[in-house]
Amino acid sequence: MGLLNLAEQVVLWWMCYSCIGWVWETGLNLVLKHKWVDRGALNGPICPIYGNGALLVLLLLHDVTNPVALFLGSGVIACTLEYVVSWQYERMFHIRLWDYTDKPFNINGRVYLNGFLAFGAGATLVKLVVQPWLAQLTATIPQPWLHIAAWGLLAVAFVDWMASTMGMADMDNRLARLGEDVKAGRLEAIDKANDDMAEANARMEQRLAQVQRSAQERLDQTRERIDDTIADIRAARRRDESAALDRLTKDHVRRALSRQQVRLLRAFPSLRSSTHRELTDRIHDLLER
Incomplete structure (x- = not known):
């Protein structure tokens, strides 16, 4: 031979x-x-x-x-x-x-x-x-x-x-860019939430000022209703922010990473980036849904 x-x-x-x-x-x-x-x-x-x-x-x-x-x-x-x-x-x-x-x-x-x-x-x-x-x-x-x-x-x-x-x-470069996008999106969501809460607080102060001339019992009832409203706003905002962030991150994953890189992340559930570990954990969670 x-x-x-x-x-x-x-x-x-x-x-x-x-x-x-x-x-x-x-x-x-x-x-x-x-x-x-x-x-x-x-x-x-x-x-x-x-x-x-x-x-x-x-x-x-x-x-x-x-x-x-x-x-x-x-x-x-x-x-x-x-x-x-x-x-x-x-x-x-x-x-x-x-x-x-x-x-x-x-x-x-x-x-x-x-x-x-x-x-x-x-x-x-x-x-x-x-x-x-x-x-x-x-x-x-x-x-x-x-x-x-x-x-x-x-x-x-x-x-x-x-x-x-x-x-x-x-992959490392793309993960770095994806991390920046996610960070920017997260900050944008937080800023929006803060603006909404500030607006809600302003409305609350306005309503409190209007009811101060009313009887104390009515004022207490109004305070309770407003507190409930604020709590509902906060809970709804948290749900909306979480859902929006999930969609944003998943969309960015599909756009920012190549098909091969997404396949590797699916193929190896323990694949982790040594420089972007938290981000790869997040991506794994999203891809498994």
Whole structure:
């Protein structure tokens, strides 16, 4: 087998395991949350971290056949990769796609025990069962078709990766602008509420001045009615402001963020911006409604 032929087969292996990872992530979310969400970090139906993890296990543990050793080694490799990718995303894009802080036995919220167990078991299955069958299958592909499939899929994945990376890199800037818009809208709502309350207080003073000539009992009754009216105004204004702010924020989310960025926020409920955490919490709440 020539080097080019092997490299092209490796590309197909990587794509296959990346697609399997996407099916696993999306299917698991569908089963546990009864909700269809595209769980890929890229726009296409692939999770590259699964493909990278599988290839690392096949490369680094190529001579390991003991299931226990393979399980432990695979878990360590997978968790190390997951930790590095999480740290790199946060360093480069100021976002965390996943956060296991609330999970038991986690390390800085980037990896946790269940992930170690799942990845260890999955990689062991891949190494002992899936890979021999897959390698045999790709070896039977005629050379011309292997060239077309490998280079075509690699080109599509590269374009997708570039577009997704640009979207992630731009997310922090868009969140910053969105935060300014929301802040401006919030201040506008508060100013309007203050103006309305000032107007209501002025009307109250006017009415009090008019009834001061009346009997004390009538004055007390009027005060009670006015207090009730003011309380109703305040309650209605709070409801209106909250509803208006929600609509404003949701509209801004759809306008200010790209379709890919909104999809990522839907796909990763624990996605948080390290510089705009409160805002991403707010967006998650709105998108889940």
